[in-house]
Amino acid sequence: MPIKADLDAIDWKILRELQDDGRMTNVELSRRVGISAPPCLRRVKRLEDEGIIQRYRALLNAPALGMDVVAFCLVGLNRQSEVDLKAFADRTRNWPIVRSAWMVSGESDFMLHCLAPDLGTFQGFVIEELTSSPNVDTVRTALTIRQVKDDGLVAI
Amino acid sequence: MPIKADLDAIDWKILRELQDDGRMTNVELSRRVGISAPPCLRRVKRLEDEGIIQRYRALLNAPALGMDVVAFCLVGLNRQSEVDLKAFADRTRNWPIVRSAWMVSGESDFMLHCLAPDLGTFQGFVIEELTSSPNVDTVRTALTIRQVKDDGLVAI
DNA sequence: CGTCATTGCGCAAGATTCTTGCGCAAACGC
DNA sequence: GCGTTTGCGCAAGAATCTTGCGCAATGACG
Known part of the structure; x- marks a missing residue:
């Protein structure tokens, strides 16, 4: 858990985008971070598997x-x-x-x-x-x- | 904004599921709430349009x-x-x-x-x-x- | 009680996206 | 210099999304 991940600039872009819109399609995400869809999806899965991305949540209007x-x-x-x-x-x-x-x-x-x-x-x-x-x-x-x-x- | 929405049981199920996993596919969501995919997607879009669902966010491991x-x-x-x-x-x-x-x-x-x-x-x-x-x-x-x-x- | 409008479901099909395997190039270590 | 590793992009089949449409249930109204 306390593994300080080594992330490159693209990983950080992914994290920023998914914090801003966690339901974005992988295709759109890949466009925004500047790589094609398959490696983008692999990066997201890696971030999820390593626990960097813990979960996705809908935020409601209380x-x-x-x-x-x-x-x-x-x-x-x-x-x-x-x-x-x-x-x-x-x-x-x-x-x-x-x-x-x-x-x-x-x-x-x-x-x-x-x-x-x-x-x-x-x-x-x-x-x-x-x-x-x-x-x-x-x-x-x-x-x-x-x-x-x-x-x-x-x-x- | 302060429009108290009238939601039925299915809407509440959708909100619960998307709070638990905001990136769930619509097909999986529809299975869990017990209706087919198209009306499920329409309900989600309605909840988004009405501002009940404000946004989706990835939660990170700080x-x-x-x-x-x-x-x-x-x-x-x-x-x-x-x-x-x-x-x-x-x-x-x-x-x-x-x-x-x-x-x-x-x-x-x-x-x-x-x-x-x-x-x-x-x-x-x-x-x-x-x-x-x-x-x-x-x-x-x-x-x-x-x-x-x-x-x-x-x-x- | 019959009729009509409204609401919301499910089906189906085309568009989009996801997912996987594969080839290739760059970076690195020995 | 050579082999290994890493990570990209392409391509194709699978899955999902998205839309239009028909139909059934509900309720209003004469």
Whole structure:
């Protein structure tokens, strides 16, 4: 996994293009990166096989689907033993409102990216699920007003 | 944009599948959702045209590409007028280390999702760029240890 | 209850794309 | 200088995409 891949300029172009449009046909991709289709497809497959490209995902319009509240929760635990951390990490996976979660170091122990249909649902989640969860000490929330930047993960 | 779409069960299946694998062929998708390929493709195009599906993106393995530091920054400003907020939002777009950013309400004004090759680069960014940026009051950072959940945006 | 418009499916066929094997040229090591 | 390796492009068969069309189910309306 932590194999620092050696990629040439064409590989980077491919990664850039597929971050911008992951459903582009291989023919179009090959045109954009300046090689013919077969070697382009082989490069993409290599990038997938080596785990450089982890997956492809459709990004949805949450408000149009009735999800109006995007928020972040910073959660601090009372105890941070490996068992405690793992227990909370497992719990996040069973909360559908939590869409992504990271274990972090700093003032808090976990960062949760949350999505809820409305404010009441989100507040209910924070109060009845999150705050009242065992070993949870502090919960700080930040409701998003709007997203101001959304680039792919990796640039260059 | 805020048109609450009316989607049937097949549409939701399509959205689930394309969040899980955005590069799936239409034939495979149609098999999974239980209809033939042409109406399936028409549904996908409709979802794209209506903006329900915003885009497709390849998700990359950041560590394998030499990006070992993922962090969040909570930024508080001194003044929060619309002009000030917009000025900072514009600035985030010119920082390659900042991959995503949200304007938030709560104790801070912006949440930044950051990616850097190493800790030194990230610290340099925080000290020399972020903290020393005009109108920036407070910066709290949370270095991620590992991601413990990563689902698509919308469930159901 | 009958009729008509609407909606959305599946079939079919041509266009496009995918996928594989193969030959060839450039780069490299010995 | 020679052999190996690497990676490109060509070509052809397989798979997929894309479009038009016919048909059945649904619902509105007289």
